[in-house]
């Protein structure tokens with residue numbers, strides 16, 4: 124995004140995470156050495172977004188404006204373009220293989236672009252992929268020259284036919300157009316749309332995890348999104364329309380309390396497993412509609428855990444099912460990283476490990492040492508991932524909507540934020 128710095132002109136990169144619970148805008152300036160300095164970050168409570176989809180255009184527009192304004196003011200920059208995340212839109216992942224003739228004597232960038240063009244991919248997608256769906260992302264996962272596989276960067280190599288395997292992510296056109304329109308109503312161009320689970324992976328995985336195989340689970344307010352990385356690149360992305368808001372609703376219903384109070388109880392006393400914590404502790408629950416009369420029910424903390432645990436178990440079981448039914452569980456390896464606001468609940472890591480049968484860690488944005496502690500938590504992984512994405516495109520000299528750099532993007536990111544707030 125060529126934002127205009129007040130007073131001087133410089134290129135900045137900007138990420139806009141339009142989530143179900145919050146809209147977050149982050150602005151950074153590349154440092155010319157593969158990293159970037161964070162200039163501004165702001166978030167607003169979301170309005171008009173359900174399960175990651177815009178359902179009320181004006182309300183969502185106001186939330187986006189407010190987050191963008193806040194980040195712009197902090198950075199002293201006026202943005203004209205942003206990279207935007209898509210939490211909803213029921214993304215679907217398809218592996219696609221294409222072959223194109225090599226035009227010159229060696230493989231060039233033009234050959235790669237031709238192989239990755241939507242024209243060559245469109246021929247390989249099944250009709251149900253195309254009906255009402257659009258290609259959001261094309262991620263190169265491997266190359267072959269004249270049938271010889273396992274090539275990471277084919278440029279400059281001799282051959283007559285270039286083969287390219289790709290991970291293509293499509294999303295429903297309606298939600299995608301609504302998201303674009305919402306951002307454009309704020310006088311911003313959408314430079315690229317990145318599916319949230321992919322961005323979460325870029326934002327949290329260390330190189331070895333992405334190489335050896337890892338599953339990323341971004342636990343948001345209205346969605347739980349999944350991506351699988353292997354050999355340095357994303358090979359699968361999916362979204363389950365269940366998130367922290369469902370846990371809050373379960374608590375409100377189960378304890379006959381307001382949603383605001385249920386949210387408060389969840390973040391203060393919530394637990395995903397009984398674990399070693401004292402579940403005999405007694406909690407006071409204000410009753411819905413009777414808050415001002417001081418009417419409160421007294422419940423043991425174990426009752427709260429008893430409401431939270433089944434919902435999270437259900438969510439992780441769905442994650443496991445999706446990985447298995449798409450045949451990506453094996454390549455995903457033994458490692459899982461949970462991130463997103465809802466991953467902060469104590470005990471979530473243990474529960475995920477039990478249901479998924481994997482080693483699990485809670486992941487915040489990588490390489491952001493020095494970021495104010497309020498903005499380096501797991502809720503910011505998607506924003507961090509989008510900045511990495513934009514930075515990698517700049518470094519590779521590609522337009523951001525066309526990030527098909529050979530060998531993946533993770534390897535060349537390095538420390539993307541050196542100095543911070």
Ligand SMILES: Nc1ncnc2c1ncn2[C@@H]1O[C@H](COP(=O)(O)OP(=O)(O)OP(=O)(O)O)[C@@H](O)[C@H]1O
Nearest residue numbers: 142143144145210343344345346367368463464465
């Ligand atoms: N300490 C905490 N313990 C448990 N849950 C928490 C905690 N802090 C935040 N949450 C939950 O995290 C959720 C919001 O997470 P996040 O900010 O990642 O969502 P989002 O990106 O806006 O939504 P989505 O990705 O689903 O569109 C809310 O449901 C909130 O209740």
Ligand SMILES: [Mg+2]
Nearest residue numbers: 142210343505
């Ligand atoms: Mg999110």
